[in-house]
């Protein structure tokens with residue numbers, strides 16, 4: 022199909038294709054970059070933050086997700102209105118804003134998760150890799166495989182832990198037992214839950230605690246090897262230790278993935294993201310480098326919100 | 333923003349006018365009230381349980397003379413049902429097989445259709461359509477079975493005879509088809525409930541991993557709802573196996589086991605139809621008699637439905653547990 026389906030270059034062979042970033046143990050080592058990907062150029066950079074090349078927002082052609090005057094309506098009511106923003110690859114973009122301002126709505130628009138809700142209507146353009154996702158000819162299966170999602174509420178399948186993680190790879194036709202085993206282990210390690218579940222992968226995922234279920238869902242999303250990861254308040258049910266590990270994970274993943282995260286936690290947004298978008302009442306108020314949003318916001322509403330003087 | 337405005341609450345009363353400890357009077361009233369309420373509910377519950385229990389005892393008691401005085405293996409294994417002959421023989425095998433035969437055949441028709449319909453209603457059509465179709469399907473369950481019986485005799489039987497060249501239109505196929513239609517509302521309604529109860533989260537999880545609708549239904553929705561679907565099928569089967577009027581009218585009532593076994597065009601007879609049809613003419617004499625033999629058949633029928641009921645309860649409670657956890 023379109024450019025959505027495959028990156029311009031050949032992906033590495035399947036064995037190494039899952040989780041290009043190594044599991045937690047060998048974090049220091051270099052990751053396997055996709056040939057031709059931005060990682061190639063960046064491979065020598067020790068500290069990515071120091072050498073961040075992008076000085077302006079938006080950065081035109083480089084955007085992986087492009088929203089142009091995008092609106093989404095639930096019946097007559099607008100969930101988000103007129104959003105224009107470019108989300109850049111290989112970094113973490115945070116979306117912040119008060120409850121009900123449309124953060125989830127926008128995030129779920131990117132992989133067309135709102136399709137299940139009746140009477141939903143989209144306007145404007147929302148493109149991933151140049152492909153308008155609301156175009157009738159969009160291949161939804163490929164879109165969702167490449168744009169993974171972690172939901173606000175953990176939603177494991179009532180299946181075993183193993184089957185939960187293997188669900189995505191199996192859909193993609195992976196049948197080989199050893200290969201599945203490998204993916205499951207790598208994904209669970211990446212999501213910082215391997216140690217807790219490695220002895221009972223056959224156990225029902227529903228028997229896990231809420232926080233464990235959320236990390237399982239993160240692992241499950243990673244197992245399909247998406248290029249973009251949408252995370253809707255992934256840490257709201259986690260303790261500080263697990264939260265820290267998830268944040269480490271994001272730091273690690275963004276070398277190969279693009280991450281968009283919704284969070285109510287200002288410190289988290291400031292810690293993990295390079296770009297921050299502030300939503301208010303369904304509209305995008307301000308979108309800039311995270312440091313600027315938090316230190317020197319351009320709009321009064323943003324300043325009120327990030328300093329906690331809101332309303 | 334005017335930050336000086338403070339919302340003033342009434343200050344709390346110094347000494348609370350409502351004491352935290354119960355007075356002895358309140359204590360007694362509460363105790364008696366709870367006691368009486370519980371007693372009342374207990375009586376009501378016990379009465380209904382007792383009625384069911386008494387019916388059971390009655391049927392079992394009336395069958396005791398037969399079960400005690402007749403060769404049980406002959407009763408269960410012989411195909412010879414000649415209750416009114418001079419030398420009567422009470423082999424109930426054809427009746428037992430007949431009941432199971434039409435019920436299973438009915439399920440073979442009803443289960444695929446019922447589950448597909450349940451999936452269709454809960455997954456494919458819009459909420460509006462579902463809210464119209466489901467009550468209509470449930471009304472099918474309220475049509476008296478004698479009306480289905482008329483349909484079986486006056487419409488389906490001639491049609492089967494004409495189009496398939498059967499010697500008789502009132503046969504196992506006819507009964508099974510009608511029973512299937514009668515079991516469908518239960519299967520569709522209970523099945524749809526258990527699929528709808530799953531919620532949107534599970535489907536979203538599946539779609540977000542790149543599954544198609546078919547993959548989502550087959551790999552996630554149906555497995556997650558399997559307890560409820562099994563219960564739906566068992567409930568439908570109970571409806572079929574206990575049904576009397578329709579099988580009496582539609583099955584042809586021949587005491588025989590179809591040969592070859594898959595030949596649905598032959599007439600059969602069920603336990604229910606036999607009891608209903610023969611009870612009136614069976615004299616109430618003591619010992620091993622036609623009447624006590626019919627009660628014994630009733631006991632077998634009871635046992636079968638009790639077992640099915642236990643199975644469906646088991647799966648329904650599992651379905652509830654699964655729905656609660658997700």
Ligand SMILES: Nc1ncnc2c1ncn2[C@@H]1O[C@H](COP(=O)(O)OP(=O)(O)OP(=O)(O)O)[C@@H](O)[C@H]1O
Nearest residue numbers: 095099100118119120121122123124125126127138
């Ligand atoms: N399924 C739905 N049907 C109708 N309206 C909806 C639906 N989901 C969300 N909305 C509306 O869209 C608006 C934005 O909701 P959204 O869930 O995107 O908010 P949010 O920013 O994610 O809030 P929170 O931080 O509480 O999760 C809200 O006003 C909400 O009422």
Ligand SMILES: [Mg+2]
Nearest residue numbers: 124125173253
């Ligand atoms: Mg939300």
